[in-house]
Amino acid sequence: MIRVAIQGATGYTALELLRILLRHPEVRVAALTSRTETGHVSEVHPSLTGRLDLKLENLSAEQLAERADVCFCCLPHVASMESIPKLLSAGLKVIDLSADYRLNDPAVYEQWYGHVHTDPTRLGSTPYGLPELFAARIPGQSLIANPGCYTSTAILALAPLLAGGYVEPTGIIIDAKSGVSGAGRAPKVNFLYSECNESISAYSVGNHRHTPEIEQVLSQASGQKVDVIFTPHLTPMDRGILATIYATPTGTATQAELLAAMRTYYAGKPFVRIVEHLPKTKDVSGTNYFDATVRVVRGKVLVLAVLDNLIKGAAGVAVQNFNLLCGFEETAGLLV
Amino acid sequence: MIRVAIQGATGYTALELLRILLRHPEVRVAALTSRTETGHVSEVHPSLTGRLDLKLENLSAEQLAERADVCFCCLPHVASMESIPKLLSAGLKVIDLSADYRLNDPAVYEQWYGHVHTDPTRLGSTPYGLPELFAARIPGQSLIANPGCYTSTAILALAPLLAGGYVEPTGIIIDAKSGVSGAGRAPKVNFLYSECNESISAYSVGNHRHTPEIEQVLSQASGQKVDVIFTPHLTPMDRGILATIYATPTGTATQAELLAAMRTYYAGKPFVRIVEHLPKTKDVSGTNYFDATVRVVRGKVLVLAVLDNLIKGAAGVAVQNFNLLCGFEETAGLLV
Amino acid sequence: MIRVAIQGATGYTALELLRILLRHPEVRVAALTSRTETGHVSEVHPSLTGRLDLKLENLSAEQLAERADVCFCCLPHVASMESIPKLLSAGLKVIDLSADYRLNDPAVYEQWYGHVHTDPTRLGSTPYGLPELFAARIPGQSLIANPGCYTSTAILALAPLLAGGYVEPTGIIIDAKSGVSGAGRAPKVNFLYSECNESISAYSVGNHRHTPEIEQVLSQASGQKVDVIFTPHLTPMDRGILATIYATPTGTATQAELLAAMRTYYAGKPFVRIVEHLPKTKDVSGTNYFDATVRVVRGKVLVLAVLDNLIKGAAGVAVQNFNLLCGFEETAGLLV
Amino acid sequence: MIRVAIQGATGYTALELLRILLRHPEVRVAALTSRTETGHVSEVHPSLTGRLDLKLENLSAEQLAERADVCFCCLPHVASMESIPKLLSAGLKVIDLSADYRLNDPAVYEQWYGHVHTDPTRLGSTPYGLPELFAARIPGQSLIANPGCYTSTAILALAPLLAGGYVEPTGIIIDAKSGVSGAGRAPKVNFLYSECNESISAYSVGNHRHTPEIEQVLSQASGQKVDVIFTPHLTPMDRGILATIYATPTGTATQAELLAAMRTYYAGKPFVRIVEHLPKTKDVSGTNYFDATVRVVRGKVLVLAVLDNLIKGAAGVAVQNFNLLCGFEETAGLLV
Helix, strand or coil: CEEEEEECCCCHHHHHHHHHHHCCCCEEEEEEECCCCCEEHHHHCHHHCCCCCCEEECCCHHHHHHHCCEEEECCCCCHHHHHHHHHHHCCCEEEECCCCCCCCCHHHHHHHHCCCCCCHHHCCCCCECCHHHHHHHCCCCCEEECCCHHHHHHHHHHHHHHHCCCECCCCEEEEEEECHHHHCCCCCHHHEHHHHCCCCEECCCCCCCHHHHHHHHHHHHHCCCCCEEEEEEECCCCCCEEEEEEECECCCCCHHHHHHHHHHHCCCCCCEEECCCCCEHHHHCCCCCEEEEEEEECCEEEEEEEECCCHHHHHHHHHHHHHHHHCCCCCCCCCC | CEEEEEECCCCHHHHHHHHHHHHCCCEEEEEEECCCCCEEHHHHCHHHCCCCCCEEECCCHHHHHHHCCEEEECCCCCHHHHHHHHHHHCCCEEEECCCCCCCCCHHHHHHHHCCCCCCHHHCCCCCECCHHHHHHHCCCCCEEECCCHHHHHHHHHHHHHHHCCCECCCCEEEEEEECHHHHCCCCCHHHEHHHHCCCCEECCCCCCCHHHHHHHHHHHHHCCCCCEEEEEEECCCCCCEEEEEEECECCCCCHHHHHHHHHHHCCCCCCEEECCCCCEHHHCCCCCCEEEEEEEECCEEEEEEEECCCHHHHHHHHHHHHHHHHCCCCCCCCCC | CEEEEEECCCCHHHHHHHHHHHCCCCEEEEEEECCCCCEEHHHHCHHHCCCCCCEEECCCHHHHHHHCCEEEECCCCCHHHHHHHHHHHCCCEEEECCCCCCCCCHHHHHHHHCCCCCCHHHCCCCCECCHHHHHHHCCCCCEEECCCHHHHHHHHHHHHHHHCCCECCCCEEEEEEECHHHHCCCCCHHHEHHHHCCCCEECCCCCCCHHHHHHHHHHHHHCCCCCEEEEEEECCCCCCEEEEEEECECCCCCHHHHHHHHHHHCCCCCCEEECCCCCEHHHHCCCCCEEEEEEEECCEEEEEEEECCCHHHHHHHHHHHHHHHHCCCCCCCCCC | CEEEEEECCCCHHHHHHHHHHHHCCCEEEEEEECCCCCEEHHHHCHHHCCCCCCEEECCCHHHHHHHCCEEEECCCCCHHHHHHHHHHHCCCEEEECCCCCCCCCHHHHHHHHCCCCCCHHHCCCCCECCHHHHHHHCCCCCEEECCCHHHHHHHHHHHHHHHCCCECCCCEEEEEEECHHHHCCCCCHHHEHHHHCCCCEECCCCCCCHHHHHHHHHHHHHCCCCCEEEEEEECCCCCCEEEEEEECECCCCCHHHHHHHHHHHCCCCCCEEECCCCCEHHHHCCCCCEEEEEEEECCEEEEEEEECCCHHHHHHHHHHHHHHHHCCCCCCCCCC
């Protein structure tokens, strides 16, 4: 039984993580922290009433290390890189769900996040926790950088085609649509029900922070410099991401050949489903699956890909990483 | 042409009011105030781009009075009663959309709103602006108290049956369901998209502030002391209120007789539609209509009533009051 | 390992049932029937891609009995009572999710469902599968009548208060709000997205078929003749039921005493959570929980109760019954 | 006063058209047809209760011509081209909201719609009713082909940039997101609330019928052969279209220059708003506005454009065409 803590347990990702961990056969949830809330976890997350008898506490790294073996860090960026060196020093293994350890280059971090990275030596050496591509690097680590939600969607959709040389690495367009839970639980006017409901819009056009992460990992996965135009959209639904991706083929591979290439690339991967039909976000809602298909249209290759932003895009893949880290079945707690 | 100002122009009700006033044939929108925002109105309300060339300004009562003849006050309660005496002194006619001048008794106000009323002498003498019941009192006034959204729904549904003696004045149950726009535009966690979407719940059970307002006006309209149990619910939709009302019949009037009584009571009222079918909030969405029907079920009289909380429940009825105040057609600007 | 079949596997309840059964440690899903569809189950339910390799087939009772031990019958009413005698004769144990075996009296069935009951001798003797009230009757049976979704909400909310004599058995008002999935998957204009979205309305006022079922079971549970006014509402969300219930107290029990009585009544019941706060449907979404609280307001007792109509209101309670029938842990497959 | 008829008055577009026509100062709605429904229009459209006292009738072209001067034809394609020659022969002026008279080439029609065009001589000579581009051709005509909703969004977004030579005419990607009302009111499983809600997906990838219409009109407007990849998405909201468009610049025009070019192109057009901010579908909901902006991102020109699919995309532009046809102000009935 592994004892697990969650640092920053009040948000939507932490709630989803708790739901998964509570059904995980090898986990005991041992501590929950919050910088602002105290009281029983079910006061903040009423859906957990009767499931978990823990309070939210403001715990030091040492206190966390006394109670837990592994800590999932659900703090926002910057707060995360302030906390994680302490957690690691205290002896915890850490899975970080923020963006702080995903980029390799501190200068790129500073450019996109507007903060000097305060733990730069760990950038580059921290494994990027996308198990479908990098499972081998995860066992034995003390810190894993859990990927972003848009990022995972785009990378999983494109990695097979780029690695196989089927599409050009430049000029890729990623038009992505996300449910509102991706915006988190902080009270902001833009994310009020009456603002988001019955409306769709693009945001952060040309400057969303997942852009360098997508490019870095796809470049790494394909051995070529990849560049993308990434356009996120706020969609009136709780959860789910759909990425509609447009790439330029390098040759004359047919749709069937591209589908076959994707299937081969992901052979044996339990959470990837390459399908014939056009996927809907609802097909993967509440699951750790990534569904995708390919179409060839008028000289372009289109990939249509969906995942649940809170699960495969955050809490689910975090547990997948945890399973690999701890030597459990990759699917433990995740097939529901 | 009447020159109109809106005090507190950043919220949803003010936006709806602007939409109506911009199509009103006798109105020129002359000034908009905000305590927090500056800049062009279309920065806060992009849907008004190209419709209205005005800035949000922090204007004194005197400045408003120089530019406008009538002021719609869309401030929150308390702020409203601080402002309105000044507006009146400056010579403006005022339609107040807050709760500050709706109750007759300052002690009741203090009990339900938790603030001492600072302008108590105007309570009781300020007409309650529900034109279907009190149209005659509105012309010639300088201040009108615009009704609450739940309140109008409940009062319009029950007034004919209470005034006609068809139902008992006590033990009335009002189970009301409102869209989220009723909660306003302040950034609060409870009204985030991800909290409200895919969820319905009751709130303020037994203590919602519209309760004394409903009872006061229904008592006045029927000449008997009315008491109600009022249960509001937050419903995952932008706008609309449905009230499902349960009352005890005094006699043996049939459903058809009750419908006829309601039709007679509202004869000639342009915004009331007594219908045979069960009304949906969508039937009145974007309009100033109030739709209602009656059912007799197992010894109870049920009234099912709908209106658009932002229009007939707020901005639309405010313009109806404005029309009566200024001697225009009651429907001017309101039939779309 | 129990071999399980689902008869009528194309609807929303069947999909939910499959999700639960696929994670149930003691179940193998062995056969799926449809009268209209053929082909792989993932063509109708893409979310099951990779989870279950079965086709939809038009199978006879004998064929089903060869492949399965227990059959969940998800046919509509009437179709269900035509099929079930054959399933039982073929030796299957059956959990019926239709309304056909819930009522004790064939005359009441005929009155509310408009069909002569063709298997009347099983009415009355078939146990009503609401385990929180009738768990003891379920083991060893060959047929279980799974309750209706509104019905379970109302019964679980009221049974403790009626059985304890805290509220009058007559004049109870049940104002219930349901998500649209309760309407099923048949293509009808009324349930199109553009009809239901952004709208709430009552329907079947005074004549919904769950009325006699609620009254029968509550009468049985409390030993008194119970009558209710039941008003269902179609709410713009996928899933969830909220019942706001108004009853007349018999005495002067306080809110705290009523809460305590409910807690005592449901002591040891793993899926009932009596809470202090006002429950939201989202608190139980995707779970088999029933959450409820009590308020005393102006001389009435209010119960506010929520469940997920597809799970605790249908597929989840069906598996709860299955667990009791087969001697498994009551929670097997159901705690996620 | 122009007497107007609507042929095929039961759908969402017809309802929206009625709402506009009822507030139009120069219109009397004189006849409504349906092939399937009879009875008062308010039985099908309860929101029109009290607004319009007309029945739905199955009227011949001659009967329609006796009652009306202009007929809006809201029949589906094929049905439209069967009816319209008769309406024209009977002397009516016709605005056709179907796709039947939009394409110039009967062979292209047959290829995309799967039907031989039965009125081919009118193709090519029927003006395409997009007033921002072709207002001069509309006065004096007897038949106008009202554009498709996706089509108008794409054409209005791209015409200025193509006509000005700012972007390449080939390789344009149009990633469009539409509310569900675009799918119409026919009862189909795919458009049930429980299918569409909480889900987004692409559909008709590479083969949506608006593709040749977009290409034809943009080629005509820009004098070059335009080809596009058009990907529509079904979005969980009632109404609104957002098109996110990716084109290749021909030169080095800046974002500001492109915005200026768009403003110049649409100078004096009352329903086009070229804005600085990223438009939301909610900004134009319920209006006849088209809002768009431009961004230059990593060597591509992005246009982000929104309109209300039922108004500017259907009923509103139809009335705009009607106004031009009849010599009224272009904005009559449309500024609300």
